Amino acid sequence: MEYLPRVLDDLLAARLTSAGAVLIEGPKACGKTRTAQQVARSAVHLDRDEASLHALQVDPALVLAGDPPQLVDEWQLDGTRVWNHVRAQVDLRGAPGQFILTGSAVPDDDARRHSGAGRFARLLMRPMSLYESGDSDGSMSLRALLAGERPHARAGAMTVPGIAELIVRGGWPLNLRMGADAAAAANRDYLRTVAEIDLPRIAGPRRDPARVTRFIQALARNTAMEHVVTRLAAEADGDDVSVSRLTAHEYQDALTRLMLLEVQPAWSTHLRSRARLRDRPRTHLIDPSLAAAALDATPERLLRDLNTLGLLFESLVVRDLRVYADAADGAVHHYRDSDGLEVDAIVEARDGTWGAFEVKLGAGQIDQAASRLLKFAEKIDTAKVGAPAVLGVVTASGYGLTRPDGVVTIPIGALGP
Template sequence: MAGAYRERVIDGELAEQLSAIGAVLIEGPKACGKTESAIQHAATTYRFDVDQAARNAASLAPDLVLDSPTPVLLDEWQVVPELWDQVRRAVDDHAPAKGLYVLTGSATPRDDVNRHSGAGRIAIIQMRPMSLMESGHSTGEASLSALMAGDNVAAKDPHLTVPDVIDRICIGGWPALLDANSRDAGRWIRDYLSQIVLVDIQELGVRRRDPENIRRLITSLARNVGTPTTVTSLAKDVGGAAGPVARATVDGYLDSIARLRLTENSPAWAPHMRSATPLQSSPTRYFVDPSLAVAALAQGPDQLLGDLNATGFFFENLVVRDVRTYIQGAGGAVHHWRDQNQHEVDIVVTLPDGRWGAFEVKMNPDDTDRAARSLLSFAEKVDHGKSGPPVALGVITSTGFAYRRRDGVSVLPIGTLGP
């Protein structure tokens, strides 16, 4: 018997959007829980990836599908790409009615049609694998939104240990793996990646991609997670002993992986700086879930426990995933900052009203003092007259209590963080 639905952070965002606009598209990687969340809000459901009759109807007589009790869930809509224009037209025809359709998609169709034709009619929500709060591994007492409002947040020690955190890195936030052990989860995720390489990428509607090259690219991205690796470096890894492949080839591979929502990079933040040191603009590369990087490297908890320095990059990916999930409903975005002297800040959160906060990620709580000094030094470099002062500075770590230090920097164990 299927378990009870576990509430997701986007549920509130989805309800708000459905009350404000005609249709909502939920995008995210396969198996992250899009369908289950959408079903909670739908009166009618069509699953085009498994229902041939529904696909035929949507292609030949779309009104039979669209004229159903609303909200109508059009699951994996990209299987029938012409549905996009049909939904857009139906929203116009039924204006000013709201909340008519929910679409879900685990791949962006060729030419990215959903980005240039749905404005004002179809809102887009990003969904990721479960955050630690959603999976029940964070108390959520340290609210990121409250922190960004300038509040002092505090939380008790959730007693999440470093081995516990490593297990969550390896298992990831996949709803199907909530009760799995790390060994079974690793097998599932490796099979997931194989399906992506051998089937999903090939079905994107572009020319055939070499599976072995794609595997080498994913492995290279996994080795370099949390870094601004250049396409040139990736091309060398993909080419291997035969020499680098063409940059255009790597760009095509990266595009395919991104369209399947497997990666979610952090763009560089460019504040007004007092320092004359030039800033680096390359994105920091992350997977949508850290378990993908671990599985791509065929690693597990024992290997990660034995090399905590390397594990710190996977932990950073975990933190970035959760911060993105928690701040999205407020319209927030996640960036990084780095100058040419290699001074950096792991996470810069920005809000639409101009507020911003900076956060360092340190798996080892003993590194908190050094990270706090780095944040305070960075904040002094920003021209507050143009960018404003930070509303929050914080060190996100693995274990312990959440509290604000005397210097104003908050300490935020990942097991206490929430929206």
């Protein structure tokens, strides 16, 4: 299968010139190993090379002596041994670009191992954005928008039914050549493996897959909503299973360690108004296809439930913004205040440049979204945080342009890094 370039490629190349080892973390099947293989000169795969795993117990130097950069795939299977030996080798060799470590779970003793400060660079890989999968032409660059440029885009072929199919398919590289039905089945199998094998391995064997599944379904129903564990626990309760608040916290922590759950933090800033900022994060599974799979949602069912489709579309946009924000050295937040004003996504770069984005599935919602963004911008104390570089509405389709009021409309099929 032909390798499709990833946004992370350039980040990895840059980190290999500045750090002795680069750690690429991300959920299973998102493409970490394939990306690392593009630049690695040698490799050891601990998840399928049992001999190497045993040799590590005797003498790690025998296994970790490949030509640099050497890929160590699923390094966490050997716990701290690989980590500490790589750290020692980086110190000994005194040169950048020695190792690439990939992992799909944070190991049990993560808190005890050496931090790796000054030796390791960390990168997070998510499932593919629409630009990476070829479903967006990237003509409206997030980096350009944050730089104050105003790119434009012709109306593309993207439709709301097409968006529903992309949500169900997801950004998993192996799903790209599948139809919606096959991809949906693959994603349901993925969640079944999480519930029956992966989460019990992380959180302990006495974890009932039925309870795990109910909790993931509760997360799916609360996609793009404020994260309240007690609400998730209550929604996971049923006639045959119950989930306590403590158990819900344990499941949440385990899903985070498996890198399947991300929270979108609230934006902290200075306001001109007397409104108070709300600080609860929003919840997203790492890819909206997992939420669709948990809800057993087909494209046809999503089209009959536009509210759920809208929330999953917002989650898809947040996923893509996170991928593109990484390339711009930025982070993605959300905004909500005590007056009830909300903004779906705030992208803030390390240099303080920022932009605000609303996500709307229908063209008829654009005017209302633009009005909300302009009202939001009036509340911000720009003397302290600067004026927004862009106010934008990300839509399912339509033209990419700058409206007379200054708000930019951005079809998702044009958004890129």
